[in-house]
Amino acid sequence: MNPRERRAARHQPPNPDAGTDPRPRRRKAPLTVDQVVDTALDVIATEGYEALTMRRLAGALDTGPASLYAHVVNKADLDELLIGRLCAALALPEPDPATWRDQIRSICTRIRDQYLDYPGISRAALAMAPTDLETMRVSEGMLAILLAGGVAPQAAAWAVDALLLYVAAYCLEASIVRQRAAHDDDAWVLDRDELLRRLTALPAAAFPHTTRHAAEITAGTGHERFDFAVSLMIDGLGRR
Structure with a gap:
């Protein structure tokens, strides 16, 4: 083969009736x-x-x-295997119409944490055709939860794609920030006080809203902003 x-x-369901390979194994595995x-x-x-x-x-x-x-x-095949391995470690809940928002939010958070354990790996998930069985299992589970929550099929399908895209992009940005922070000249990107100072120092006549709301613009941790964005998308689905 x-x-x-x-x-x-690898993209086919396992065959429980398949026999073992009768050929003798080599001395070296x-x-x-x-x-x-x-x-x-x-x-x-x-x-x-x-x-x-x-x-x-x-x-x-x-x-x-x-x-x-x-x-x-090739490298694309390796990317698919890597994301499939991470997906295999995700336990999916039984869809619950009463808690579907929390279920989807929890899955997104767990995928985020997986990606962050492997800096930059979310790049492998971008522009990937969903064919790996474990990757498809996660997509299927998310789709089932949204449908159980009363979300229309078309909106649910696009929402799964949008949520996974946001999670991957968030983690990719986090890895880029981490890389830049390793250089002294770029350390300010993680310093909220420095960013706040730069925004408030802008000419108010040209940037009235930015200077007035600089505190709000720079507020919150990365994960707080992540939770906000995911909740915004999920709540929008509920209103639809």
Whole structure:
């Protein structure tokens, strides 16, 4: 089975009747897809997503690129495996019409926290075709919760996409801010007092609202703003 056939097979439900491979195992255990994903996540956790290249991953696995490509088609395939692994760790609640808003909010928060554990990994979730079974399981679960809450199917479908897009974008921005903060010249981006000073120092005639409401513009932590944005979208669905 070539790499593309392996990738296609991963997108199919497991066959409980499939037998075990009768061929004898080699003395040395071969590389597995799970090992590839485990190692890739280790690289991201310590060095960030931008450091993860196929060459870097092959080196971390102490193997050659040819062995790696025997299991992963390309970087896009690896991205799909990474996000699928994170989705596999998410436990989804049984849809409850009485608490559907809290259920959706909780899922978004847990996805956010997963992404933040692996700096920049949310980039892998952007512009991804949803074909991985675990990724689809999360989308299916979110869709079921919204439908149980009385949201119309079209609005529910677009809302799942919008919520996941916002979560990924929020986490990507957080990773970029973290990178910039590592340089002394960019440390001010995390300093609310400095940002407040810059906004209030603007000419009031040209920026009357910004200068007057600089405190509100700079208020809150990143997660408080995240909760606000997610709740805004969810509450909007309820009103529809």
